[in-house]
Amino acid sequence: MSRKPVTGGSTVVKLTTGPTTALPSDICPVCKRVRYLNTDMEFLINPECYHPMCSNCVNNIFKSGPAQCPYATCTKTLRQRGFRSAFFGDLAVEREVDIRRRVAAAYNMVEDDFETLRDYNNYLQDVEDLTFDLISGGDDERQAAEQKLLHREQEFREEIERNKRRGREAELSRQKRDAAEAEAARQRRLEEQREEALARAEEATINAEVMEALARGEPGSAAEIQARIVAQKRARVAAISGTHFPSLLDAGARNSNTLSIRGLKTKKISDEEEDLSKPYDPFAGLGPALEPSRYELHDTYPNSWLEPAGTNDDHRVPGYSISEYVARAMFDAFAGLGVSIADEKKDAARGPGTVAAAEAAATNRVSGRVNVDDVFG
Amino acid sequence: MATEDARYRQSSQYRLWSFSPSHLQSLREKTSSLAVSHISNRLRASSPPVDPLPDFLTPADEAMLLNFYIVDLLRAAQFCDLPSEIQATAAIFFRRFYVTNSLMTYPPRALTMTCIFFACKAEGLYYRLQKFADKFPGITGEEVLAAEYVLCQGLRFAFDVRHPYRALEGAIMELRRLGDFDETRLARAHQRTRDILKFSPLLTDAYFHYTPSQIMFGALSMADEGLLQRLLRDAFSGQSESSKNQVLEMVQSCRAMLEKEPPERRTTYWDASASKETMKPLNKKLKKCRDPDRVDLVALQKARREQALQKTKAKVATKEDSDVFGASNGVNNGMSKEDEREAKRRRVAGGDMFGPPL
Numbered sequence: 001m002s003r004k005p006v007t008g009g010s011t012v013v014k015l016t017t018g019p020t021t022a023l024p025s026d027i028c029p030v031c032k033r034v035r036y037l038n039t040d041m042e043f044l045i046n047p048e049c050y051h052p053m054c055s056n057c058v059n060n061i062f063k064s065g066p067a068q069c070p071y072a073t074c075t076k077t078l079r080q081r082g083f084r085s086a087f088f089g090d091l092a093v094e095r096e097v098d099i100r101r102r103v104a105a106a107y108n109m110v111e112d113d114f115e116t117l118r119d120y121n122n123y124l125q126d127v128e129d130l131t132f133d134l135i136s137g138g139d140d141e142r143q144a145a146e147q148k149l150l151h152r153e154q155e156f157r158e159e160i161e162r163n164k165r166r167g168r169e170a171e172l173s174r175q176k177r178d179a180a181e182a183e184a185a186r187q188r189r190l191e192e193q194r195e196e197a198l199a200r201a202e203e204a205t206i207n208a209e210v211m212e213a214l215a216r217g218e219p220g221s222a223a224e225i226q227a228r229i230v231a232q233k234r235a236r237v238a239a240i241s242g243t244h245f246p247s248l249l250d251a252g253a254r255n256s257n258t259l260s261i262r263g264l265k266t267k268k269i270s271d272e273e274e275d276l277s278k279p280y281d282p283f284a285g286l287g288p289a290l291e292p293s294r295y296e297l298h299d300t301y302p303n304s305w306l307e308p309a310g311t312n313d314d315h316r317v318p319g320y321s322i323s324e325y326v327a328r329a330m331f332d333a334f335a336g337l338g339v340s341i342a343d344e345k346k347d348a349a350r351g352p353g354t355v356a357a358a359e360a361a362a363t364n365r366v367s368g369r370v371n372v373d374d375v376f377g
Numbered sequence: 378m379a380t381e382d383a384r385y386r387q388s389s390q391y392r393l394w395s396f397s398p399s400h401l402q403s404l405r406e407k408t409s410s411l412a413v414s415h416i417s418n419r420l421r422a423s424s425p426p427v428d429p430l431p432d433f434l435t436p437a438d439e440a441m442l443l444n445f446y447i448v449d450l451l452r453a454a455q456f457c458d459l460p461s462e463i464q465a466t467a468a469i470f471f472r473r474f475y476v477t478n479s480l481m482t483y484p485p486r487a488l489t490m491t492c493i494f495f496a497c498k499a500e501g502l503y504y505r506l507q508k509f510a511d512k513f514p515g516i517t518g519e520e521v522l523a524a525e526y527v528l529c530q531g532l533r534f535a536f537d538v539r540h541p542y543r544a545l546e547g548a549i550m551e552l553r554r555l556g557d558f559d560e561t562r563l564a565r566a567h568q569r570t571r572d573i574l575k576f577s578p579l580l581t582d583a584y585f586h587y588t589p590s591q592i593m594f595g596a597l598s599m600a601d602e603g604l605l606q607r608l609l610r611d612a613f614s615g616q617s618e619s620s621k622n623q624v625l626e627m628v629q630s631c632r633a634m635l636e637k638e639p640p641e642r643r644t645t646y647w648d649a650s651a652s653k654e655t656m657k658p659l660n661k662k663l664k665k666c667r668d669p670d671r672v673d674l675v676a677l678q679k680a681r682r683e684q685a686l687q688k689t690k691a692k693v694a695t696k697e698d699s700d701v702f703g704a705s706n707g708v709n710n711g712m713s714k715e716d717e718r719e720a721k722r723r724r725v726a727g728g729d730m731f732g733p734p735l
Contacts, residue, residue: 293379294612301550329547336385336588341395
């Protein structure tokens with residue numbers, strides 16, 4: 001019987017014995033039985049050498065104790081306990097997955113264990129190198145890698161255990177959270193469905209109510225009655241479906257009803273952005289400073305002089321505003337009432353407004369002739 | 378601190394043209410002494426030296442003359458049918474100008490005309506120069522304009538004068554709204570206060586020492602003390618008695634100042650012959666001690682214009698020189714011009730079609 005040529009998997013992959021990597025489908029390579037005669041035939045492998053054989057063979061050969069692999073060149077001693085069915089059709093993949101599982105169990109550190117991202121990446125790189133050596137390295141490389149892995153497994157057992165526990169806990173909490181979220185989503189969906197059904201039921205009764213109202217002989221024409229009832233119904237339906245929004249929006253307290261998004265970075269709002277979020281203030285925050293404190297501005301004041309301005313086209317059309325005038329007059333009446341110039345300007349013993357003006361004023365009087373106050377110069 | 382006060386403190390009237398009494402006095406004395414020393418230097422240096430020097434005006438003389446000329450100014454402004462705000466603006470311009478300039482330095486007669494004309498401009502009332510000059514015999518448009526720039530300098534380019542007139546309207550409106558007083562009393566007080574405001578603060582230093590609101594309340598208390606008390610009671614309802622008393626004190630001192638020049642004196646001032654009689658010796662004195670350079674402002678202005686013209690001409694000439702110089706240096710210049718053009722082209726066309734990055 002010819003053996004099947006190498007098919008799946010990369011060419012680099014090299015099993016310890018035998019060229020075949022694919023799981024046989026019909027004929028057991030050991031006893032040559034055919035599936036046609038034995039429909040519940042099952043092929044098993046042993047992770048020692050990954051040689052497939054049917055369950056009957058395994059039973060026959062290894063039942064009485066450990067024995068050598070029946071394959072021609074294989075020298076591995078196998079036990080029945082180690083046999084299992086392969087998950088992947090390609091045994092090279094099966095082997096690689098096994099190796100990776102073992103390596104990952106030994107090297108199970110996470111990013112938080114490292115100081116910097118670079119350190120973590122270096123660690124990942126090293127682990128990957130080791131894995132590659134194990135999977136597809138030459139004999140020496142594989143052996144060295146094996147040594148390393150064993151060393152790690154033995155020396156760092158405690159640490160590995162600890163990491164595993166931690167990982168389990170994290171996994172557990174994640175699962176719990178996911179479950180809670182799924183439950184919340186389900187509740188929300190139910191709620192929406194209920195509201196929708198309610199709204200639909202309301203709408204369905206419109207016609208009936210209209211007919212009833214017509215039968216009762218309410219005042220107004222038929223069209224009016226219909227319009228009134230439809231409007232009422234619509235309002236009720238809107239009220240019902242409007243409850244979506246509260247349930248979606250203001251459920252800060254009832255966490256179960258909200259769509260929670262995790263892992264978002266907390267946004268820092270700069271001052272400028274914060275300003276943009278506020279409504280526009282034409283006085284740039286000066287508003288309270290412009291409010292009068294000594295008087296209260298009223299809408300109207302009795303003033304026979306001003307009354308014509310409100311009706312007279314000469315004033316009205318160009319946009320003369322009486323309230324503007326009133327505001328200004330009232331401001332003038334009380335602005336600066338508390339300013340004590342004698343006190344506040346006591347120490348302002350200066351001449352003209354600016355230094356330059358002071359100099360100009362001084363030179364005006366002491367320098368000579370025509371160009372004394374030559375303003376163009 | 379009341380917001381209204383904070384806003385008033387922003388005005389140029391407060392920042393530039395408010396003084397404590399002692400400060401104002403020292404300013405005037407300094408102005409006078411500077412003018413005296415300058416004019417005496419000038420007179421001594423003239424070709425036939427003036428000897429002995431005439432006696433100069435004292436600050437007190439100047440104050441009297443100032444009021445005389447302000448009355449003159451008000452009369453001229455009234456003759457032009459100007460609104461009372463513009464009349465007041467002109468008078469205050471005149472007052473302010475002669476704080477840092479002496480009457481001996483710049484002739485007051487010419488300045489009154491300039492002040493009126495310029496006040497029209499500052500208050501936004503268009504008055505044609507020719508029409509204005511025609512109103513007064515012996516005055517040409519040129520004369521009116523001659524001192525305009527000097528006036529602006531003297532005012533430190535602060536053309537905003539805050540008057541108490543609108544404030545009075547506001548106060549009367551508020552009193553009417555309160556409804557505690559009968560209409561005739563209010564109307565009488567209104568009329569009387571307006572008369573006071575049109576005259577008294579302009580002839581005293583009230584504008585320098587008090588805010589328009591204080592001046593208005595001072596005048597109101599002259600007309601009717603009860604109205605003032607009523608208004609202050611409301612304005613300071615939520616505040617301590619002391620701040621109210623302080624304001625009341627200021628208003629009273631303002632009132633005392635205004636009472637020195639009650640509007641009744643207008644008629645005595647108006648009576649031209651009488652006032653001219655009293656002012657005659659002072660005017661004579663002024664004529665003798667005037668700054669000879671600035672007697673004829675028109676000529677001064679002309680000389681200044683010519684000087685400026687010569688100066689700009691000289692500037693233009695030097696510029697051309699440099700151009701010629703550059704042209705002889707040919708290559709270099711051409712390069713730079715091309716560079717310039719290139720830069721412009723780049724600016725117009727732009728390396729990036731959508732302009733520089735935002």
